[in-house]
Amino acid sequence: MDALERYIETFSSPEDELLRELDRQTHLRMIQPRMISGHIQGRLLEMIVRMFRPQNILEIGTFTGYSALCMATGLDEPGYIDTFETDDELQELAQSFFDRSKHGHKIRMHIGSALEIAPKRGIQYDLVFIDGDKREYPAYYDMLLDTPLIHSGSIILADNILWYGKITEPIQHNDRHTQAIADFNRMVRDDERVENVILPIRDGLNLIRVK
Template sequence: MDIIPAAVEAFAEKYTSPETDVLKRLHRETYLKVEQPHMLSGQLQGQFLSLVSHMLQPSKVLEIGTYTGYSAICLAQGLKEGGVLHTIDINEEREEMCQRYFAEAGLSGKIKMHIGKAADIITRLDEVFDLVFIDADKTGYEHYYDLVWEKIRPGGYILADNVLFHGETLLAPSRQSNNAKAMISFCEKVAADGRAEQLLLTLRDGLMIIRKIS
């Protein structure tokens, strides 16, 4: 399903700051060489992530789901001096590509990449995060939410991507994939959590912003 009409998307892109040269090259290489390139954040969401990072000026960021590193670069752009972004991905085959673009963006010293199962790595991280971005396997979102909650400072944020899941969440249950059902369950979980307040943005494929209030 096209959640946002192409004409609206094009108008928004026209009046959004353009990608940096590094992000343009990363975007192109992803579409040329990597499976499922639609998973890339792209200009609109990337600029949103960058602006959120600049507004918060976080010291510690956690990203669950690196893919080819586009969103990690955007999120790292607003880090405080000495800040670090930890990013986790299960696919070791893309690590070289990610590290190459982190270096080209001048962010190698600010981004620490972890390869392996996210749940295992999150448990081992002894950090307090200002911002967490969840963009990994959809059926794992609820578990990741629980794992990171105590690692986020009060007033910190979680961003969860793909919560509309290509519009499938709007279909009748009999027509929903397991991923769409997982996104609905995740949204219900967050909505029922009195420790949080949230906003579901209809940006790209649906982006939920969650603030830890207690």
């Protein structure tokens, strides 16, 4: 962590003790712990939820549950979060922390593809956080904009939208992750049904509002 990152952490609201423990367990047990949202992005997600006051939240990509817990902290009762994760090996760790949190009852974890399951649930979401398989970002976007899953005024947040800076470089023909993120960003920019701004926090967040 460089000096500027330390300054940002020092002068932001402190990390919750349970979240700090989850961050530590993620780094001890996961092969790619950097996938966790972490303190500052987590605080931003909580703040966005507090400001927009959604009732129903859809999260695509649970990982170990850090971002879901942050959003649940800012979520008013009787709001809830449907979070989807394709890797069933992550369920036990994430659910154990949901169970320990006083906000965990707001989170419903689903194992399986959001692309297959979410449209069948018949629920409209006020806020969507996309942090799943980067290769499926365009498919997630099509699913959201072409089904009744969202409505006018819904907010979509897409994580890792700068992809470690690769998004500004020539894309290799076999780099499906970077190509999909580039396609997603282009789809959002060219879609007159939405307005957006990219926030350069961590690996980039695309903040999108449905008109």
